[in-house]
Amino acid sequence: MVNCLSSKKALAKLCGLILIIAITVIAVPHVKGMFVNMHPGEAGVLWKRFDNGTQTNKVYKDGLHIINPFNRMTVYKVNEQTHQHDFDVLSKHGFKVHIKISIRFTLLESSLPNLHKLIGVDYLDRLILPEIESNTRAIFSGYSAEELVESQGSMIENKKVELLGQNAPKYLDFFDLSVSVIGVSGQNQHD
DSSP, rough: OOHHHHHHHHHHHHHHHHHHHHHHHHHHHHHHHHEEEEEEEEEEEEEEETTTTOOOTOBOOOOEEEOOOOOOEEEOSSEEEEEEEEEEEEEETEEEEEEEEEEEEEEEEGGHHHHHHHHHHHHOOOOOOOHHHHHHEEEEEEEEOHHHHHHGGGGGGGGHHHHHHHTTTEEEEEEEEEEEEEEEEEEEEEE
C-alpha cells in the first residue's frame, strides 16, 4: 500500500514537471515578443491579430512597451534620414545620363500608421524612389545631355516639389533633395 501511494506521488510530481516544462516551452518564445523597446528617434505601429489589424489611431513613442504576444509592433526610424540613389535617365536627344539623387527627410509620425497599413516598411522602394525617378525622368527628358552636364542638375533646383510628386509629402517631411549628374553615355539610346 505504501509503495502504491509513493508511486502516485511520484507520478503526480512527474506530471506537474511535464506540465511546467510544456508551459515554459510554449510561453518563452512569446514572452520575448511582448517587450518592445524603442530607442530615441523611433516610433512604432501596432498590428493586432484579433482586433482589426493595424491600429491607425495611435503611434507608439520611444520607450518600453508591453504588448499582447499575438500582436506585432513594427518600429520605424523617425529621426532625420539620408538616402542616396543612382539611376539612369534619357536626355532630350536620347542620351543616357547617369544621375545621383540624395534625399534628406523624416517620417511624419502622424501619418505613420497609414504609411504602414497602405505601403509598409519598404516605403522608400515602393513609393518614394519610384515617384522621384519617374518625375526626374520626365523633367530631364526636356534637356539636352550638354545642358544637364553643364548645370550638374542645378536647373531643376526650383522643381524639387515636382520631383517629390504628390504621394511622398503625405508621409515624409523633406529637408533636402539634391540631384547631380555623374556621367553621360556617348551613344544615343533612340538609335
